[in-house]
Amino acid sequence: MTTLDDKIRNSEAQLSNLLERAGAESVRVAWTGGKDSTVVLFIWKMLLDHAGLGNGRVINLDTGCKFPEVLAFRDRLTGEWGLELFVARPAVALEGYPLARDTLACCLELKVKPLQAAIAATGTTHLLTGIRRDEHPDRADRQAQEKRLTPPHVLVNPILDWTETDIWAFHARFDLPHCELYDRGYRSLGCRPCTARPEKGGPERSGRDRNKEQMLRSLTSLGYF
Template sequence: MSLDAKIDGARQLLREVLDRHGPRRVAVAWTGGKDSTLALTLWRGVLRDGAPGARPLALNLDTGCKFPEVLAFRDRLADEWGVEMHIARPDVAPGYPVAVDRAACCRDLKVTPLLLALRRLDVAVLVTGIRRDEHPDRAARPAREPVAEPPHLRVHPVLDFTEMDVWAATMQLGLPHCELYGRGYRSLGCMPCTLPPEMAGDAGQGAGGERAGRAADKEAVLASLHALGYF
């Protein structure tokens, strides 16, 4: 499938979301990374055409361990694009042992704040930037993924895009991206769990590919995190 066909398919999926749910109960899970920025861009375009004047709603998980470059990019772009951004932060005690038990850390710093924010905002649809080819756990995901608690639908418009597709779309649509990509990072997570791919081998992180810089023990439990409510 060509890139243009993938973009058209993603837009059609989002148009169906808008037609069924309207603009106010749809949020984009926006990390500040390239994939979710593309998803946010596509949703903005659908809103512009189908609900003029509606501001895109973005939900951002700020674990307290994010790269300052990612946060600066997020804040600047949200302001430039008129994004209504809600930042979900964890409620943990000072001195929380970050990245000691990575599964527990992701649960406490990401999953729990995410689910609380979805309830608080009464989100009916969460649009994500996940892709099939970035992790084995995501390979068989459906484009529309119902979640029981809290009840909502997760929609993955760039699920069938490859890493190269995302960068090609980024260039084609003239989208900005975080400066860390220019320094060799291919996938941006929390600072304790993310290294540039060229450093990952020496540090024992990852197993090659786009997410090679992510902590291997965290990557191994992504299926469990998904079962808890992560995307």
């Protein structure tokens, strides 16, 4: 059985090798403000600190309909950790926009296109994510590194084999901060129109919009992580 210590060492090794190969300047963390990407950010930040390379660069996707608690947590931790934050925002005007009416089109305009624009604008060659295989069936076959073409970059997924329990155990071990919504019963955080508290005893992402969940593989193919 693989222990949490084993998983930590594996994730650290992946990111340490990346740092040696790619350096720090063109590597960014896709930091949502959620529990998982905060773990990735913390590990990456510690490696950078040890190498004397600063605290880390992050891309945060602000669709315009995020929970205010998530945005407040993002801004607070950015200041406390001294992060270089790039906020990606959609080009479409949100006033009157049919949020979540057509799930795929909505995610394309509010998530995929702004993320792609941010990657290009920042010159990001490697984007670190906090996705995990066990959180959704469509992520079961995801790989540690995945090449993307639009724009050209590599997705790096260092905690694929972690579980939700692993994530919270890591938070507890290193006393990591987290968004207050988790204390209110949320387990997976997305946009407000598509996120609710999960069903009692249900899967981690059971509070997410079901139409979007069914389209996760399509969103990934379009360029989302």
